[in-house]
Amino acid sequence: MGFLSRVQLDLSALVAEVAGPERGGVASFVGLVRDHHGGRKVSALAYSAYEPMAEAICAEIIAEAASRWPVRVALRHRLGELTIGEAAVAVAAAGNHRDEAFAACRYVIEELKRRVPIWKRETYEDGTVEWVDPSNSGVGVGDPGIGSAP
Amino acid sequence: MAAPLPPVIRVQLFARYAELLGGQFVDVPADGVRTVGDVLARLRELPGGAGIGASTLVAVNLRQARLDVPVSSADEVAVLPPLAGG
Numbered sequence: 001m002g003f004l005s006r007v008q009l010d011l012s013a014l015v016a017e018v019a020g021p022e023r024g025g026v027a028s029f030v031g032l033v034r035d036h037h038g039g040r041k042v043s044a045l046a047y048s049a050y051e052p053m054a055e056a057i058c059a060e061i062i063a064e065a066a067s068r069w070p071v072r073v074a075l076r077h078r079l080g081e082l083t084i085g086e087a088a089v090a091v092a093a094a095g096n097h098r099d100e101a102f103a104a105c106r107y108v109i110e111e112l113k114r115r116v117p118i119w120k121r122e123t124y125e126d127g128t129v130e131w132v133d134p135s136n137s138g139v140g141v142g143d144p145g146i147g148s149a150p
Numbered sequence: 151m152a153a154p155l156p157p158v159i160r161v162q163l164f165a166r167y168a169e170l171l172g173g174q175f176v177d178v179p180a181d182g183v184r185t186v187g188d189v190l191a192r193l194r195e196l197p198g199g200a201g202i203g204a205s206t207l208v209a210v211n212l213r214q215a216r217l218d219v220p221v222s223s224a225d226e227v228a229v230l231p232p233l234a235g236g
């Protein structure tokens with residue numbers, strides 16, 4: 001237990017958690033709070049979760065990563081109110097070499113987004129509030145760059 | 151002595167669904183409710199319940215459960231709006 005955090009995330013602590021003398025590669029991912037979504041300016045954001053299930057699924061995803069690659073993985077996701085630029089999620093994966101570290105890190109963040117019951121409520125500069133639903137747009141109007149080559 | 155209350159299935163609601171249905175929990179009368187699909191059908195009949203979308207996930211005892219999974223008043227049932235972690 002302990003993948004959900006109400007305090008600021010510390011990537012270096014996660015790296016220290018997974019590091020070891022035989023593990024020569026650490027890959028990490030940090031997701032930060034963006035100041036825009038769907039063409040609107042985001043002014044505040046809050047995460048909430050179905051906590052017992054979120055903890056259980058995070059543990060399951062990490063166990064899956066460790067069974068697929070020879071890695072150790074650390075993961076934290078923030079809950080509560082966050083400000084723009086703050087870290088919302090952090091993953092560190094350590095392996096003997098970089099290939100398994102990158103692969104495991106990618107696996108964990110993708111599976112987290114797909115399976116862990118966490119929700120995001122965004123407040124926009126115009127005062128409106130919305131629960132983010134990635135299944136209906138998420139990336140959409142006014143979010144250029146996604147899916148279009150530069 | 152009061153008559154025993156009829157059994158209910160306590161359903162936990164989160165995020166947008168808690169707002170739509172006006173609370174973190176809804177007690178669904180267990181009578182006639184056998185599966186996850188039955189629970190969703192009852193919730194959709196409630197005020198605000200029409201907003202519970204087709205792609206809604208349901209968890210039974212912390213595991214995602216398909217519509218045909220049986221439920222009883224002993225289970226922890228949660229209805230999950232589209233996930234948005236990360």
